[in-house]
Amino acid sequence: MRNIRSNVAVFVVLATLFLQFTASSQVPQVPEINYEPVPGFLDLPAGMNFGEVSGIAVNSKSHIYVFHRGDHSLLEFDPDGKFVRALGDGLFENPHGLRIDEDDNIWTTDLATHLVLKLSPEGKVLMVLGKRGMAGEWLGTALEKLGYGGWTAPSNMPLFDQPSDIAFGADGSIFISDGYGNSRVMKFDKEGKFLTSWGVKGDKPGQFNLPHGIVVDSKGRVYVADRENKRIQIFDSKGGHLATWDQVGYPYGLALSPDQKLFVTDARAERVLVLDLEGKILGFLGKPGKSVGEFGWAHGIAVGPKNELYVTEVLNWRVQKFVPRKSGN
Numbered sequence: 001m002r003n004i005r006s007n008v009a010v011f012v013v014l015a016t017l018f019l020q021f022t023a024s025s026q027v028p029q030v031p032e033i034n035y036e037p038v039p040g041f042l043d044l045p046a047g048m049n050f051g052e053v054s055g056i057a058v059n060s061k062s063h064i065y066v067f068h069r070g071d072h073s074l075l076e077f078d079p080d081g082k083f084v085r086a087l088g089d090g091l092f093e094n095p096h097g098l099r100i101d102e103d104d105n106i107w108t109t110d111l112a113t114h115l116v117l118k119l120s121p122e123g124k125v126l127m128v129l130g131k132r133g134m135a136g137e138w139l140g141t142a143l144e145k146l147g148y149g150g151w152t153a154p155s156n157m158p159l160f161d162q163p164s165d166i167a168f169g170a171d172g173s174i175f176i177s178d179g180y181g182n183s184r185v186m187k188f189d190k191e192g193k194f195l196t197s198w199g200v201k202g203d204k205p206g207q208f209n210l211p212h213g214i215v216v217d218s219k220g221r222v223y224v225a226d227r228e229n230k231r232i233q234i235f236d237s238k239g240g241h242l243a244t245w246d247q248v249g250y251p252y253g254l255a256l257s258p259d260q261k262l263f264v265t266d267a268r269a270e271r272v273l274v275l276d277l278e279g280k281i282l283g284f285l286g287k288p289g290k291s292v293g294e295f296g297w298a299h300g301i302a303v304g305p306k307n308e309l310y311v312t313e314v315l316n317w318r319v320q321k322f323v324p325r326k327s328g329n
Contacts (some may be wrong), residue, residue: 030284037322044075054099073088074088087106097166098300105168227250232248252266257307297315306322
């Protein structure tokens with residue numbers, strides 16, 4: 001019996017090593033990118049703390065906006081990391097995605113309220129997409145299910161089910177990854193009029209299993225982090241499928257740099273990948289942990305005008321800043 005147990009233990013160890021080797025062999029061998037962390041960059045006021053940090057964005061003045069699950073969920077910092085203000089208090093319940101458009105308007109997604117909000121740079125609500133607290137696909141259908149007979153509102157007024165992220169086209173069009181519940185992408189014009197949608201839950205091209213992040217490049221191509229399918233899908237602006245990249249681990253957050261490199265957070269491997277727009281992985285940054293330069297559930301990501309990199313962490317309750325390492329360091 002002792003020999004049997006010993007043999008079983010050896011088999012388990014060998015099987016584990018084999019699975020680890022197989023998994024690691026599927027990860028492309030790429031160099032670490034030449035970035036260095038800037039410890040303690042953001043200066044919070046005394047007594048204020050981050051909660052789980054989900055989103056981050058940088059405006060045209062290089063001010064940094066942080067979206068977190070704690071008191072004063074939306075915070076602004078100046079380019080040197082000094083605290084400026086909190087805004088939007090009372091609007092958010094479970095913050096998720098954060099973007100800033102070319103006019104410095106602030107856009108948020110919230111998993112609990114099922115809302116996408118557009119705020120002015122001063123924090124005033126300018127646009128509401130969805131209905132607070134109501135998850136679904138279309139408002140008319142949802143109200144019918146609740147027994148509201150004779151409802152005359154357009155049945156194609158979109159609802160969301162835990163929307164995850166927002167992106168913008170060159171013409172001001174709005175793309176929303178609708179995300180945890182509906183597994184689709186929604187497109188609106190700049191005035192908030194619904195235009196089209198694509199995607200259902202699945203693993204075929206054009207289908208999604210938790211579309212978690214979304215960006216639009218300078219040519220109008222739409223990149224969607226199809227998280228649980230372990231891939232990024234690329235579409236034209238009308239939802240036509242163009243390509244699939246399946247070498248990116250579990251993509252959570254997406255950000256485009258000024259020179260059109262794609263930065264991707266993978267919260268399972270706890271790293272940031274950098275790709276060109278042909279899908280080639282150029283390098284990586286990070287590893288699991290709590291020290292400076294390590295990640296605990298790397299989630300949101302933003303790239304500043306000088307290619308400075310900001311990464312949010314859900315488990316470590318923080319934001320880290322990285323800058324290109326100076327030559328000779």
